[in-house]
Amino acid sequence: MIVSIIGVGLLGGSFALALREKYPNMRFIGVDKSEVNQKIALAKGIVDEIMPLEEALRVSDLNVLATPVDTIMHLLPVLLDQLSDGSTVMDLGSTKGLICEAADAHPRRAQFVAVHPMAGTENSGPGAAFKELLPGKNVIICDREKSNPDAVALVEALLRDVGMKIHYMTPTEHDLHLAYVSHLSHISSFALGLTVLEKEEDEKAIFDMASTGFSSTVRLAKSSPQMWAPIFDQNKANVSKALGDYIEFLKRFKEAIDSKDLEASLRFMARANDIGRVLGGIEKK
Incomplete structure (x- = not known):
């Protein structure tokens, strides 16, 4: 062949x-x-x-x-x-x-x-x-x-x-699901990388202080813009919806922190912990 x-x-x-x-x-x-x-x-x-x-x-x-x-x-x-x-x-x-x-x-x-x-x-x-x-x-x-x-x-x-x-x-199912589990994670990583670069002018300080958590979260920010910009454009309706949902949770988390609502922060994180159960079940299949 x-x-x-x-x-x-x-x-x-x-x-x-x-x-x-x-x-x-x-x-x-x-x-x-x-x-x-x-x-x-x-x-x-x-x-x-x-x-x-x-x-x-x-x-x-x-x-x-x-x-x-x-x-x-x-x-x-x-x-x-x-x-x-x-x-x-x-x-x-x-x-x-x-x-x-x-x-x-x-x-x-x-x-x-x-x-x-x-x-x-x-x-x-x-x-x-x-x-x-x-x-x-x-x-x-x-x-x-x-x-x-x-x-x-x-x-x-x-x-x-x-x-x-x-x-x-179906293509419709694919593009909707991928907006949440793939495309959104790349946008989040790009945004986190930009946020830190804008606030930290001392690149050596970023390198010295970066933990494994930061490195793993921002890893996708090194992905090719030439590949990802067309993906976001072709799936823009689903990506926009996913971003809107994500931004809403970020706002709610910020409100909890601003108002010193420790219980709300704990509830958000406890709910998010359930992703471990979901991903664990997927990995076992």
Whole structure:
């Protein structure tokens, strides 16, 4: 099988490395506009060769769109226009509503499988890719009934082979849930990083005083703006709602602190502690 990784970064690169572990004879083609990314992907053994998009589409059985979501929106119709009969396109985008709408409008919709691996780090690019990123993680497939059964079967088999746990959602469900459990956490981290940078001009003091709690909370603020700005834009209605709910709790917490209402603060934190039970149950599944 020949697999093209279009956008050789953290997710696409890690997917290729995980597949290589399972299928050492699988051939990987890299498609990326960055010459630096091309060289790193070749040096790390993520891909066997680099090709222009048109050439890669002619020879590949599976085409993995692993670019930022705004680029996916632009490239998906192009790929479907040029796709060989019997080959498949899957995306790894963090939003699904607009991407699936674009696919629905194309006569070759059945050759597309909408996928979102629930995995990542604050780092980006092929240099950050590693084969252990995806195994054991959840992955969401949207609108599988609109895809050719053979295309879905291929994608599902590869995802399972790299050790991922598959879940199914509509694009609407996906974008709503992800606004709360992924997109909001990144915005919170960006905002916390900005808050501290604005108030602490002495960068050495930040480094010296930062605890593991601060470091873990602000870790996502190091994520790529080029990747996350389009995600927030494409899912803006859900992200705005999630932000509104979050801001309301922040206001209530501030009011409790301002009014020295220790009991209210304790109630907020005790309720929040229940997230440990929820996450514990998820991890055991």
